[in-house]
Amino acid sequence: MRRELVLVFGARVTWAVAALVAAVVGHSFVLAVDLYGQASASVAAGSLAAREFEPLLAVLRPTVGGWSFCVTLIGPVLAARVLAAEKDRRTFHARLLALGSARRLMVRKLLAAWLGLLLLAAPIVLCALVWAATGGHLDVVESLVVLLGVVLHAGWIAAVSTAAAAWSGSTPQATALALLLCVSPWILDAAGEFAALAWLAPVQRLSISPHLAGFERAVLQPGAVLWLVVAVLGALALACIGARDDWTRRRRGGSAALVGAVSLAALLVGDRWRGGWDLSEARHSSLPLAIADAVAELPAPLVLDIGLDRDDARRAQLEQDVVLRLELVRPDLVVRFPFDAAAADAGSRGDAYGRILVQVGDRAVETWSTSRRELITLLFEAAQRPMPAWEYPPYAGHPRVLGGGARSAIAVVVYLLVPLLLGAMALSRPGERAR
């Protein structure tokens, strides 16, 4: 393992990339803090709106978003290099023979690549600490859930890149393939937002993004964790197969197809495992506790027929605001989108467009509202049961306006100190002589 670690942390490129990512993550953080500060100024008088000020969603999430974007585009370069560099140096097969096991070597490569990507994630932790040090509020548990998502996301990129390198002959090939694989979820994600890409819907859940969404809201979903672990193990198995240069193409292809099929089946199981634990502060990502308990007792089936197509912003809002919260207490919730089935254009939508049918048991009611409270009320109305009081646990909110001094300090740390420190680390690493 030492060799793999030296390959990652002894290389100039690792620290240079870390410096670049630190600058981007830092910039995301500064923008988030600025926006949060500007918005906070408007509720400084302590109005009711202050309760909506969550640092998790407004500061930590955009910072992680900056990292996520950056690591998707640059992470594969680092992660694939851990294995591909040995192919360039013509020592890969010698290492396989020295260790006597493709699995052992691939696990080492994966772990080293994973740790390298976690170095790139270090600025997130630093930004969170800076935020806390300047008086910003940060809940430890919900922040740890967000970081768990970061760790698993890094593991996925490391595993996919390792597999890409195992199946490639050189670093450029490995990097190109790894980048393609890591960016491909963006295409699948687009299927959820554009009606023109609705035909991609059957494979949309193969994207990593829906499985990371819960972590960003501090919701720990066993199904998402399982999905990510299976994806990492599947990619690792593919890497082990790709490393076997002594196997014929047919054997490698057949084994890869088998591993792919088994992984796919396991991914689908992970995807179907809904529900989870809301670990956000004051359970902000859930329905009010009394409501959640009562929804859990409603008779099955629980169905939402949402007459909105993918281009409609109300649909995304509904999915994130209502569906995610309902799935936490009712993993058996069935959500259908009738307009996905027909390639409906705006002209042929008819009067049914925008209608939401709420079905509980054998009774259904309809509405045109996408309000969370309205839809939950209709659930109880359809079930002909009284709805408990809509009361969230007390949450004061954490608006925060940063003063000029604190803001300058943040800017110096994230724009100068951290990137310069990492840049200095890059310069202190020895370069490699070409010949």
Add this chain to the structure above:
Amino acid sequence: MLPVLDLSGMVLRLGGREVLAGASFTVEAGEIVVVIGPNGAGKTLLLELVVGARPLQGGQVRGRGVTLAGLAARAGLLAWVADEARPTAEMRVAQILDEAARIGGAAAELRERIVAGLALGPHLRARAGVLSRGERHRVAIAEALLLRRPLTVLDEPLAAFDPLQRTAACDLLRELARAGHALLMTVHEMHTAERIADRIVLLHEGRVLAVGTLAELRAAVGRETGDLEDIFVALLSKGRDAA
């Protein structure tokens, strides 16, 4: 005693062309077998098949009588140094050698002998990435030898040595062979092959033209004297005539 390596009927086709056509020979314990042949004869491809860097399309590779079917079986028998192998650039030479010695269970004396034989002493504290091409290749050879596998397979191991270093390296390899270590290598320079080989395999257009000691090869072309280059040319001519 069973040979350390027994190759029979090795076949490889690339792009529809048969680049190895039924190569067969053995390597005994304590023996240095050198594969020679003109450019494009298939020397490197042959070694890559032996170490499992390519899938075998025909024939068999046996180690001590057992078919080497998988990676683990090969790993128990052999170590490999590819042509122009460059060891981990970010590591210091001493770290690389220590790791190999630990995996191979090599004693400190053997490590010192290999370091001296390959003239690596002055570079132990240097990072492999700053060494010259020849120095890096020597580190790769030392690493493979420290794994103490019964057979070490080396592709053009002596190409990057100056004459003095080559003499020292040949002495080291001979010493290791005397201790029972087997070596299979390709060598481009005839006089080096002549100096180090116990037996020579002459490969031409994917076919083994001859296998034997220098004396046996001379006998094969009906000569009592002459260096390997003369024998090589004579065997090639004989092969062409036969074809």
